[in-house]
C-alpha cells in the first residue's frame with residue numbers, strides 16, 4: 001500500500017494535477033453541494049415542470065426497474081435494443097415533428113456523438129461497404145455561446161469550424177458566404193435557448209439562411225423542450241417554424257425529469273446516425289427505468305399543460321417583483337432569468353448569502369460567462385410557490 005501511495009504521489013507531482021489540487025484547496029468551486037437533510041429551494045434547477053419527483057414518473061421508473069432491472073448492460077447496436085427505447089424514440093420524434101429520434105445516454109453525449117461523427121458519416125459507413133459518390137468538405141458554423149458539448153463535438157469532428165457572434169445573423173451570413181466560395185458543405189449549430197443568457201435563437205432566420213445556403217441546422221433544444229410552445233415542443237413550436245433541414249436535439253434531463261439525450265430527425269437520417277455514431281453504438285443507452293420515466297414525462301406534457309402555464313406565471317411574477325429593485329435581468333424571454341452582478345467575487349458572495357437563506361442560485365462566472373459579467377442564473381419552475389418567490393425577492397432586495 002505504501003509503495004502504491006508513493007507511486008501515486010510521484011506521478012501526481014510530475015503533473016499539473018498536484019498544483020491544481022493545491023490551488024483548489026484555497027479556491028473551492030463547488031459551494032452548492034447539498035446534504036441529504038438540508039432544506040434548500042433551488043432557483044437554478046433544470047426541472048422546469050417539477051416532474052423529477054412526480055408520482056407518475058417515480059411509479060413508471062419503479063415499474064421499469066422491476067421489468068428490466070437496473071441496467072441493460074449492453075449497447076443497443078449489440079443486443080441491448082429494448083422495445084422501450086424504440087417506443088420512446090417514436091414519441092420524441094413525434095414531439096419534434098420528425099419521423100424518428102435516436103437516444104443517447106445524456107444530452108451531452110448526443111451532442112458529442114452526433115456532431116463529432118455526422119461529417120464523417122461517409123468514411124464511417126465505408127467500413128460497412130458504402131462507397132461515396134462525392135467527397136464533401138464540411139464546415140460548422142456555431143453560435144459563440146453554444147453549450148460546451150457542442151463545441152467539443154465540433155472540435156472532435158475535425159471539420160472546418162467558424163463561430164459567429166451570439167445571435168448575429170449578419171455575421172453568420174458573411175461566414176456562410178465565404179464558406180460557399182470555398183466550396184464547403186455547411187452545418188449551422190445553435191442552442192434553441194441559451195443556457196447562460198436565457199435568450200431564444202432566431203430560428204426563422206436560421207432556417208432561412210440554412211435553406212438558402214444548403215445547410216443542415218442542428219438545434220440544441222435542451223432548455224426549450226417541454227418549456228416552449230403550446231405543447232412543449234420547443235423552439236420550433238414557439239415560432240411555428242419547421243423545416244426538413246433541422247436536426248432537433250433535446251435532453252430528457254431537464255423538463256422531462258429523467259436522464260438521457262436524443263436527436264430527432266427523419267427516419268433515414270436516424271438509421272445513418274445509428275450506424276455511424278460511436279456514442280450510440282459503442283456505449284450504453286440510458287437505463288430502461290429512465291426511458292420509462294421519460295415516457296411518463298411525455299404523457300404529462302400532454303395531460304397537464306397547466307404545469308407549463310404555472311411555470312410562465314411564476315416567470316412573470318418574479319420579473320414583476322424584481323423590477324423595482326433595479327437589477328439588470330439580461331433576458332426575460334425564457335424561464336432562465338440571469339441577473340447581472342458583474343464581478344465574480346460579488347456574484348459568489350450573493351450566492352452564499354442566498355444559500356444562508358435556504359435558496360440555491362447558480363453563480364455563473366468566467367468561462368461560462370464573459371469576464372466581468374458574472375450573473376446569478378435564476379431558473380423558474382412550475383413547482384415554485386408565490387411565498388418562495390417572495391422570499392427570494394426579499395433577500396435580493398436586502399442584497400441590493
Ligand SMILES: Cc1ncc(COP(=O)(O)O)c(C=O)c1O
Pocket residue numbers: 106107108109111147149191193195220222223251252253260261
Ligand atoms: C444547451 C445544453 N445542451 C446540452 C446539455 C447537456 O444535457 P444533459 O444534461 O442531458 O447531458 C445541457 C446541459 O446543461 C445544455 O444546457
